Amino acid sequence: MTKESTSVIIEYHVENLDKEKLIQLYKNVLKPRLIEEKMLILLRQGKISKWFSGIGQEAIAVGVTMALNADEYILPMHRNLGVFTTREIPLYRLFAQWQGKASGFTKGRDRSFHFGTQEYKIVGMISHLGPQLGVADGIALASKLKNKNNVTAVFTGEGGTSEGDFHEALNVASVWQLPVLFCVENNGYGLSTPTNEQYNCANIADRGLGYGMESHIIEGNNIIEVYKKVSELAQSIRENPRPILLEFKTFRMRGHEEASGVKYVPQALMDTWAVKDPVLNYETFLKDHGFLNDDESTAIREGIVTEINKHLDVAFKEEIIIPDEVKELDDVYKMFDYNSVLGSGESDNIRFIDAISNGLRQSMERHNDLIIMGQDIAEYGGVFKITDGFVAQFGKERVRNTPICESAIVETAMGLSIAGMKSVVEMQFADFVTSGFNPVVNYLAKSHYRWAQQADVVIRMPCGGGVAAGPFHSQTNEAWFTKTPGLKVIYPAFPYDAKGLLATAINDPNPVLFFEHKGLYRSIRQEVPNDYYTLPLGKASVLSKGNDVTIISYGAAVHWALETLERNPEISADVIDLRSLQPLDAETLYKSVRKTGKAIILQEDSLFGGIASDISALIMEHCFEALDAPVKRVASMETPIPFASQLETQYLPKDKFEAALKMLLEY
Incomplete structure (x- = not known):
């Protein structure tokens, strides 16, 4: 970290903050900066694959996190390393996450900050940005329903405020008076698109008025202002649950991600914000006012660097993940122990x-x-x-x-x-x-x-x-x-x-x-x-048994198939109602087809790309030698579904099924 600045550009007001708190703020804002500087070196060395820098924005993540209680959820973005470090996640786990190692948080399945951890009450982003705003609404709703008096803080950038999810989430939070802090980091650019091409109002905070929501503009590079103001608002929300929109004015000093660079940013603008560096200004302020001396700052920095190197060593020494198909498939769903409850009585x-x-x-x-x-x-x-x-x-x-x-x-x-x-x-x-x-x-x-x-x-x-x-x-x-x-x-x-x-x-x-x-x-x-009862997912229902053909269907189409058989009592058919499409009871289908030798699948959905196509392929792959005819699919026309009843009747496969079934039986 360079130390060219010798004067303080940012105005700090320390009232009611003791030295211990001021030093803690310093340690917390310095740590992500030093980690980032190390990551940029590793990126150039090819030891990590990608990096989204938050240099210049650290005060926001750190100040907001320190203002919240440890049991209050935070939903950060990819420039909010300070959230993770301030919550004191072991660094080796973060480093392992970025390297795709097993001791990270996603078992190598996702990168960067695309993860969450219940242990530290952090819910990371997905690349689509907007959805986490509504997720924050849900967490806050749970807090309100449980009378927990907790605040939920969620981050987005100024670019993300153009997404519909932002507006929907703010509206829901306002209508339901949910205890959410919507934290917008306005850093000037959405990748390379400047704010004047993103929105046409003076400040994003102005939008709060349209949602009947309190809003504030905060100097995002001022760690003391961020911490004090957010602490004050968080306590107010705990006592009087409601959403608040916060716009943090800041600037991104590096590219959207390192490969994109910052050539699209005027140099004068870079120079203006460079002197507002949130770490250097705060460090200089502490020294100028006797809260910190050179020896102390050096010791703090060396301690953090030692911690970084120690944890990097742990992460680098960890073995790479060995792919295991069983583990991958098992983790798609949470294990569910089905409890059978039988309906009794009337x-x-x-x-x-x-x-x-x-x-x-x-x-x-x-x-x-x-x-x-x-x-x-x-x-x-x-x-x-x-x-x-x-x-x-x-x-x-x-x-x-x-x-x-x-x-x-x-x-x-x-x-x-x-x-x-x-x-x-x-x-x-x-x-x-x-x-x-x-x-x-x-x-x-x-x-x-x-x-x-x-x-x-x-x-x-x-x-x-x-x-x-x-x-x-x-x-x-x-x-x-x-x-x-x-x-x-x-x-x-x-x-x-x-x-x-x-x-x-x-x-x-x-x-x-x-x-x-x-x-x-x-x-x-x-x-x-009348009583409560359960049925297992993933288990088809065999409605009738026969030897000529297997009829596979679901939903309303099941009744069309049964009506067809009523008109044709000479047809001996297994009729299978899938009930569950995912998971699919393929074994019941295979058993029937191996008996009858013929299969026809009836669906209401249009044909191409429907589930009948996959079922047909599965039967061909697993029952080919038992088949006496090609698998037949019957479905709706390849058009949108029309309104007029005569057109809708033509569209639906109900009246086409009988002819298709008889044709298959004659094959």
């Missing part, structure tokens, strides 16, 4: 929709930490009335109407899981999950694999056609998610299955997409136990 003949509602209600009774969130689900009861009466029984704290912001609500659900709570999110229609697609496939799906953090979230997905609702309310989009490792996808066809599988999905600590066909809600009835 049963009633109820509709599919009633089974969903009853199952959800009984899970709410069973899990006191279960929260339901969705649009219009409280007093209104949801557009399908599945949660009608829930507010009267469970209260609005647990049955929560949300703004129209699917992304932030999925992220909030993830935050609840991090804080140890369960949640069910209702997509008003499965089609609308596109507005929350990123956190589903990149946050929920990958968290356990990345850093062993479960995503204890169920997303209910009312889906499907046959109701003349058109392209934006009738899709059956399960294939978007069966493709994504880390998600479980359930799609029942009968009331009994729907209730039992929903109970298990809620018990399961992994993220589950629970598809409910709207066309079945009020058209299908069945005897269903």
Whole structure:
């Protein structure tokens, strides 16, 4: 670290801070600087692969972290090394993380600061930046529901404030009065794009007004101002829970990452901020005012350097990770010990929709930490009335109407899981999950694999056609998610299955997409136990047995297949209702196909890229010698689903299945 500056440019106000606290601030702000300088050397030597520098911004991460209690969560970015060092994570673990070693936090599966640790109450970023803001909402919501009086601090850059997640998260936090500190590090550039091309207001803090939110601008290079102001605000939030938007004015002195450089930054601007170095100015101030002398600062620096080298040695000596397919596959999902609960006592003949509602209600009774969130689900009861009466029984704290912001609500659900709570999110229609697609496939799906953090979230997905609702309310989009490792996808066809599988999905600590066909809600009835019961995920249901052909389906299409067989009693068929698409009960399929020699798969989704294609490939790979005909797939047309009933009828495969089945039998 150079020491060219001999004058103090930054104005410090030390009131109420003793020497011990001032020195602790110095040690904490110096440590990440010295680590970074060492990392830049190692980067040039090829000993680490990439580095995102926070040089010039250390005072923000350190000041915010020191202002929070050890049990309060922080969600940092990739320039917030000071968060990790101030929380006193052993350096060898950080170094191992950056080298892809096993003693890091992600077992070599992710790099940089893309990890979290419950031990230190830190939740790291993902590259998409925005989702962590909504995750902070969820953690803060859990704190509020549990009356813990904790603050949650979440970081983003000024570039990240252009993402929709930022606006959704602030709006949710304001509406629900969540105890979140939204910390925006305004360092002048989003990679190479300057702020005047990022937003058109004087200050990011001005946006707080639009959300009815208190906001402040803080000199981000002034470690004392950061620490004192954030300490004051954090204590205020603990006493009066609410969100606050903080804009920290600072500057990034190095490239977005080292390879990008800073040639796009005017030299005059670099010079202006160079003299505002948060470490050098503070060190000079302490010396000028007798809080620190040269010998003391040298001893502190040497102590940190010794610690860095010692821990680097440990990390470098650690063996590289030996790839193990079993371990990799085992860590995609959190282990779930299924507990079978049998329905006992009386049963009633109820509709599919009633089974969903009853199952959800009984899970709410069973899990006191279960929260339901969705649009219009409280007093209104949801557009399908599945949660009608829930507010009267469970209260609005647990049955929560949300703004129209699917992304932030999925992220909030993830935050609840991090804080140890369960949640069910209702997509008003499965089609609308596109507005929350990123956190589903990149946050929920990958968290356990990345850093062993479960995503204890169920997303209910009312889906499907046959109701003349058109392209934006009738899709059956399960294939978007069966493709994504880390998600479980359930799609029942009968009331009994729907209730039992929903109970298990809620018990399961992994993220589950629970598809409910709207066309079945009020058209299908069945005897269903009144009591709570569970059914295992990943187990198909064999509805009928025969020798001519294996019919494989799920959802509403199961009923189309059964109707076809009713019209053709001469056809002897195994009918398999998948129920669970991920995990898939492949063995039940193989056993049947090896018996019948023929297989036909019926899905409502359009053909190309649907799950029928994968099932067909699996059967061809595992049962080829037993097949007497090619595997047949029957699906909807390769168009969006239309509105007009006659066009929708043409689109759906219901009326095409019988001919396809008979053709296969004649092969």
